[in-house]
Amino acid sequence: APVLGFCTERGSRTSHTAIVAQSLGIPAVVGAPRLTLHVEAGDTVIVDGLDGVVIVRPDEEELRQYEAKAARYAALETRLRATRDQPVETIDGIPVEILANIELPGEAPLAVDYGASGIGLYRTEFLFLDRDAPPTEEEQVQTYAALVRSVGDRQVVFRTFDLGADKLMRDDQNRERNPALGLRAIRLGLRERQMFTAQLRALLRTAGVCNRELKVLLPMVSGIEEVREIRAIIGRERDAIGAAAGDLLVGCMIELPSAVLCADLLAKEVDFFSIGTNDLIQFCLAIDRSNDQVAYLYTPYHPSVLRAIEAVIAAGRGAGIPVAMCGGAAAELNLVPLLFGIGLRIFSVPPTMIPFIRAAVRSFSAAEAEDLAARARSSSIPSEIERLAERFMRGRMNGVP
Numbered sequence: 077a078p079v080l081g082f083c084t085e086r087g088s089r090t091s092h093t094a095i096v097a098q099s100l101g102i103p104a105v106v107g108a109p110r111l112t113l114h115v116e117a118g119d120t121v122i123v124d125g126l127d128g129v130v131i132v133r134p135d136e137e138e139l140r141q142y143e144a145k146a147a148r149y150a151a152l153e154t155r156l157r158a159t160r161d162q163p164v165e166t167i168d169g170i171p172v173e174i175l176a177n178i179e180l181p182g183e184a185p186l187a188v189d190y191g192a193s194g195i196g197l198y199r200t201e202f203l204f205l206d207r208d209a210p211p212t213e214e215e216q217v218q219t220y221a222a223l224v225r226s227v228g229d230r231q232v233v234f235r236t237f238d239l240g241a242d243k244l245m246r247d248d249q250n251r252e253r254n255p256a257l258g259l260r261a262i263r264l265g266l267r268e269r270q271m272f273t274a275q276l277r278a279l280l281r282t283a284g285v286c287n288r289e290l291k292v293l294l295p296m297v298s299g300i301e302e303v304r305e306i307r308a309i310i311g312r313e314r315d316a317i318g319a320a321a322g323d324l325l326v327g328c329m330i331e332l333p334s335a336v337l338c339a340d341l342l343a344k345e346v347d348f349f350s351i352g353t354n355d356l357i358q359f360c361l362a363i364d365r366s367n368d369q370v371a372y373l374y375t376p377y378h379p380s381v382l383r384a385i386e387a388v389i390a391a392g393r394g395a396g397i398p399v400a401m402c403g404g405a406a407a408e409l410n411l412v413p414l415l416f417g418i419g420l421r422i423f424s425v426p427p428t429m430i431p432f433i434r435a436a437v438r439s440f441s442a443a444e445a446e447d448l449a450a451r452a453r454s455s456s457i458p459s460e461i462e463r464l465a466e467r468f469m470r471g472r473m474n475g476v477p
């Protein structure tokens with residue numbers, strides 16, 4: 077039977093378990109401590125992934141209520157999906173781009189169906205998980221080319237593997253003390269050169285096979301040298317492959333405080349930015365994103381986080397490169413006008429969130445959003461800013477939770 081929903085005792089909303097569940101449209105509640113003490117095999121359990129509520133052995137009334145809630149949500153989703161051809165723009169016509177985050181190539185058609193104008197984040201590391209050996213260069217070319225073809229002429233942003241931290245390969249015995257701060261993403265790639273080079277070659281060849289320029293996004297960049305080193309590898313491999321290679325645009329994820337503070341310098345070295353708020357918030361506020369004990373402190377509404385985002389957008393503008401956001405904050409409905417107000421124009425979100433984000437964008441004007449941003453800037457308390465954002469959106473999307 078397909079998975080109808082699941083709960084975990086550990087983890088948080090931005091842990092990868094939650095991200096994958098959201099991408100696949102599976103209701104999930106994570107970080108419910110001691111839950112298994114209360115559930116037995118055969119129990120009926122309500123999993124409300126919208127509000128993060130789990131009800132074990134619900135009574136008739138609760139069952140009825142939640143069946144109605146599920147039906148309301150399904151109806152709303154259908155209604156919003158039908159709006160996929162409406163332009164994504166504010167009331168006064170300022171365009172916004174909505175892209176999709178995917179973990180598996182098979183999600184791409186679904187993303188297009190929801191109205192994504194492209195794939196803004198393909199987390200390629202999922203191709204490396206749950207298997208004994210990493211995929212070969214050839215296999216990657218096949219997979220990547222099929223993905224590119226499945227979205228027509230829409231863009232695809234390939235993030236090079238962000239392995240390590242909470243995404244370990246099967247034989248990975250190197251359990252680190254602080255894996256989020258450890259040997260992961262491009263750090264691992266620059267150590268495991270062969271595996272990284274194979275992926276970069278596969279991307280160059282995919283661009284060649286598909287006869288179009290592709291976008292490559294580097295995770296966990298801490299500074300300029302890493303970008304230069306990886307660009308040098310790409311240049312060398314491009315020469316080695318020769319005529320069969322295509323062109324790559326190279327972008328950099330902004331998810332480390334060091335990248336935020338050097339965004340103006342990085343902007344001169346790359347073709348685009350994508351802000352990864354999941355990690356950026358983790359590192360900015362020093363909160364382990366997979367630790368449910370400190371999850372209460374994890375918020376995109378912290379002034380430090382909003383200032384960081386605004387600084388990155390300004391740096392991108394200054395250098396004339398596009399700035400997207402692919403972290404979970406881009407998919408928070410109440411944050412949409414605030415992010416727009418501080419200058420964000422490209423949102424990359426889980427496919428199922430696309431209709432909601434589109435509706436949110438279409439519910440305000442640029443002037444209103446800028447006014448909201450100004451009010452948020454003059455507040456120093458996360459919960460206060462969150463309330464401002466909540467109040468701003470309340471009632472705007474008629475019926476959207």
Ligand code: PEP
Pocket residue numbers: 095197199238331351352353354355356402403404
């Ligand atoms: C992020 O950190 O916001 C991000 C998009 O990457 P991931 O969630 O895969 O770490």
Ligand code: MG
Pocket residue numbers: 295331352354355
């Ligand atoms: Mg990240």
